[in-house]
Amino acid sequence: MASAAKRTDMSPAEWEARQQLAACYRIFEHMGWSELIYNHITLRVPGEDHAFLINPFGLGYAEVCASNLVKIDINGTVLDGSPYPVNRAGFTQHSVFHRYLPDAHCIIHTHTTAGMAVSATREGLRPISFYAAAFTGQIAYHDFEGITIRPEEGERLVANLGTKRVMMLRNHGTLVMASTLPEAFLKHWSLQRACEIQVAAGAAGTPMEIAPEVIAVHQRDLSGIQLPVGPGVPDFQAMVRVIDRIDKSWRE
Known part of the structure; x- marks a missing residue:
C-alpha cells in the first residue's frame, strides 16, 4: 500500500479530524452505505478554511484510515504529499460547497439504493x-446533468441548494452537509431511514402523508429529545464503539 501522511507532520486538531473522518468511512461501510470505491465524505481541516480531507481514490471504505486520507485545497492541490489520487467528481462537487459555504464543514454524498430510488x-x-x-x-433539489466533473455545474449546485443543507440530486443520490461531522452523520442516517421507509411504504400500499400542522409541531419538538452534547454526537460515538469492536485499524 502507498505511503501515507505522518501524524508528526500535522497539528493535533488535524489528526483528530482525520480519525473522526476515517471512523465515519468505516461506519458507512458497516452500514452498507458504501459504493465500491466511489462517493465521498469530506471534512474541512480545523483552522484551515480552504483545506479539506477526502478519501483516497481507489481504496474501499474499509481501507480508509486516518493517515491515508488526502488533504487538498479548494483548487485541488494536494497539501500533504499523498501519493493517492482524488476522484474528480468528488472534488468538483465537494470543493464548491467548501469554498462558498462557511458552515459546510462536513459534506456527505451517497448512492444508497433507497436514496437513489x-x-x-x-x-x-x-x-x-x-x-x-x-x-x-x-x-x-438539483436536476441530473450527468457525472459531476464540470466546474460550471458547481455554480448551479450552490444556487439550487440556497439556504438549505440537504439536497436530493435527482436520478443520482443524496447530499447532506453540516457544521460538524456528527451532525452530518445523523442527518444522513435520518434521511436514509426516511428514504428506506418511503420505498417500503410504496410497496406495502398507498402512503399516507402527515398533515402540515402536525409536521410543524414535530419539527418544533425534535430538539427536546437530543442530549446536550451537540447534534449527532452520541449517535456517532455509539457507532464508533461498534466499529472499534470490529477493527481499530481506522485509527492509524
Whole structure:
C-alpha cells in the first residue's frame, strides 16, 4: 500500500479530524452505505478554511484510515504529499460547497439504493414518516446533468441548494452537509431511514402523508429529545464503539 501522511507532520486538531473522518468511512461501510470505491465524505481541516480531507481514490471504505486520507485545497492541490489520487467528481462537487459555504464543514454524498430510488421519483421525499417529517421544507433539489466533473455545474449546485443543507440530486443520490461531522452523520442516517421507509411504504400500499400542522409541531419538538452534547454526537460515538469492536485499524 502507498505511503501515507505522518501524524508528526500535522497539528493535533488535524489528526483528530482525520480519525473522526476515517471512523465515519468505516461506519458507512458497516452500514452498507458504501459504493465500491466511489462517493465521498469530506471534512474541512480545523483552522484551515480552504483545506479539506477526502478519501483516497481507489481504496474501499474499509481501507480508509486516518493517515491515508488526502488533504487538498479548494483548487485541488494536494497539501500533504499523498501519493493517492482524488476522484474528480468528488472534488468538483465537494470543493464548491467548501469554498462558498462557511458552515459546510462536513459534506456527505451517497448512492444508497433507497436514496437513489427516492431521488428518481417525481415527488422526491414525501412526508409519510417520523423521519421524513423532520425534512419537510428543508430539502433542495438539483436536476441530473450527468457525472459531476464540470466546474460550471458547481455554480448551479450552490444556487439550487440556497439556504438549505440537504439536497436530493435527482436520478443520482443524496447530499447532506453540516457544521460538524456528527451532525452530518445523523442527518444522513435520518434521511436514509426516511428514504428506506418511503420505498417500503410504496410497496406495502398507498402512503399516507402527515398533515402540515402536525409536521410543524414535530419539527418544533425534535430538539427536546437530543442530549446536550451537540447534534449527532452520541449517535456517532455509539457507532464508533461498534466499529472499534470490529477493527481499530481506522485509527492509524
